[in-house]
Amino acid sequence: MSIHDRAKSFCSSLLENIVNPKSKNGPIVTLTYAQSLDGRISGHHGKQLALSCEESFVMTHRLRTLHDGILVGIGTLLNDNPRLTARLLGPGELESTISQPRPIILDSQLRFPLSSKVLLQSKTNGYKSPLIFTSYKHDSDKRKLLEQEGAVIVPIESNKNGQLSIPHVLSILCLPPFSISRLMVEGGAKIIKSFLKINMVDLLIVTIAPVFVGANGILAIDENSTNSQIEEEVNDDLPKLVNVKYEQFGRDIVLASYVLS
Numbered sequence: 001m002s003i004h005d006r007a008k009s010f011c012s013s014l015l016e017n018i019v020n021p022k023s024k025n026g027p028i029v030t031l032t033y034a035q036s037l038d039g040r041i042s043g044h045h046g047k048q049l050a051l052s053c054e055e056s057f058v059m060t061h062r063l064r065t066l067h068d069g070i071l072v073g074i075g076t077l078l079n080d081n082p083r084l085t086a087r088l089l090g091p092g093e094l095e096s097t098i099s100q101p102r103p104i105i106l107d108s109q110l111r112f113p114l115s116s117k118v119l120l121q122s123k124t125n126g127y128k129s130p131l132i133f134t135s136y137k138h139d140s141d142k143r144k145l146l147e148q149e150g151a152v153i154v155p156i157e158s159n160k161n162g163q164l165s166i167p168h169v170l171s172i173l174c175l176p177p178f179s180i181s182r183l184m185v186e187g188g189a190k191i192i193k194s195f196l197k198i199n200m201v202d203l204l205i206v207t208i209a210p211v212f213v214g215a216n217g218i219l220a221i222d223e224n225s226t227n228s229q230i231e232e233e234v235n236d237d238l239p240k241l242v243n244v245k246y247e248q249f250g251r252d253i254v255l256a257s258y259v260l261s
């Protein structure tokens with residue numbers, strides 16, 4: 001079987017077998033990221049690292065084609081300037097003709113740069129404009145500039161530290177005009193922690209790369225960090241995984257699991 005067919009069958013069957021999605025009024029949530037053997041998702045000072053190998057990137061891009069939206073935090077957008085599109089496709093599939101996911105960014109202070117790739121590419125056919133959730137305390141001039149360039153801005157409530165309410169974000173996403181029924185969450189570290197803490201993840205897919213990054217790298221889940229900013233309905237229990245599956249893509253192991261309520 002080709003790598004594209006294997007990635008397609010792996011990702012599709014995981015999504016098709018989700019029972020009892022967490023959110024009754026929100027999309028199905030897949031949390032996915034790549035980490036090193038010592039649990040790091042990026043290098044010193046957040047330096048972006050290609051941890052995934054070519055084959056596991058194919059799996060991640062396949063997963064992107066199966067979701068309506070990809071959510072990242074503003075930390076990731078500023079650090080990585082990602083495209084968040086599906087590009088590593090199978091024979092006969094074109095970036096411009098497959099349904100590309102909508103980029104969704106949690107950005108409390110509207111720090112989103114006008115030069116970001118997700119905004120620039122949205123002027124090209126087939127790429128959806130970025131949807132930015134922000135707090136009511138955003139800069140209205142910046143908002144106008146972003147909207148002129150095609151970004152969609154949705155202000156919602158935030159806690160005293162400026163953190164946006166994830167349940168509220170999810171409830172907006174599943175309704176028209178967005179109609180996101182499958183949401184892929186890619187990170188970074190603060191977003192991963194927020195989604196796990198409030199138990200809003202249905203499917204967890206972690207690519208484990210056989211490399212060590214070292215103590216200066218950013219941990220995927222740093223239980224020692226004081227994340228007093230997360231004031232959602234915090235569930236102190238660690239997530240419990242069921243039906244854990246492992247699949248090798250190239251040199252990487254991909255762990256996939258459903259997360260219990």
Ligand SMILES: NC(=O)C1=CN([C@@H]2O[C@H](COP(=O)(O)OP(=O)(O)OC[C@H]3O[C@@H](n4cnc5c(N)ncnc54)[C@H](O)[C@@H]3O)[C@@H](O)[C@H]2O)C=CC1
Pocket residue numbers: 032033034035040041042043045046047048049051072073074075076077079080106107108109162163164165166186187188189190191192194218
């Ligand atoms: N290896 C991988 O798969 C991935 C690695 N990364 C890495 O992660 C790093 C960025 O992570 P972080 O700095 O932690 O930034 P982040 O991407 O998690 O964004 C966090 C920011 O989002 C905003 N936010 C709004 N509401 C929030 C909420 N409810 N919970 C959490 N944040 C909320 C806040 O401004 C917060 O500072 C980069 O180094 C990037 O390269 C990012 C994605 C995937």
Ligand SMILES: Nc1nc(O)c(N)c(N[C@@H]2O[C@H](COP(=O)(O)O)[C@@H](O)[C@H]2O)n1
Pocket residue numbers: 033034048049050051052057060072076080081082083084085186187207
């Ligand atoms: N699956 C995966 N493996 C890695 O090694 C990574 N560094 C990431 N990072 C995520 O992908 C985004 C970049 O996406 P584009 O290639 O620009 O579309 C990056 O911002 C992280 O969210 N993922």
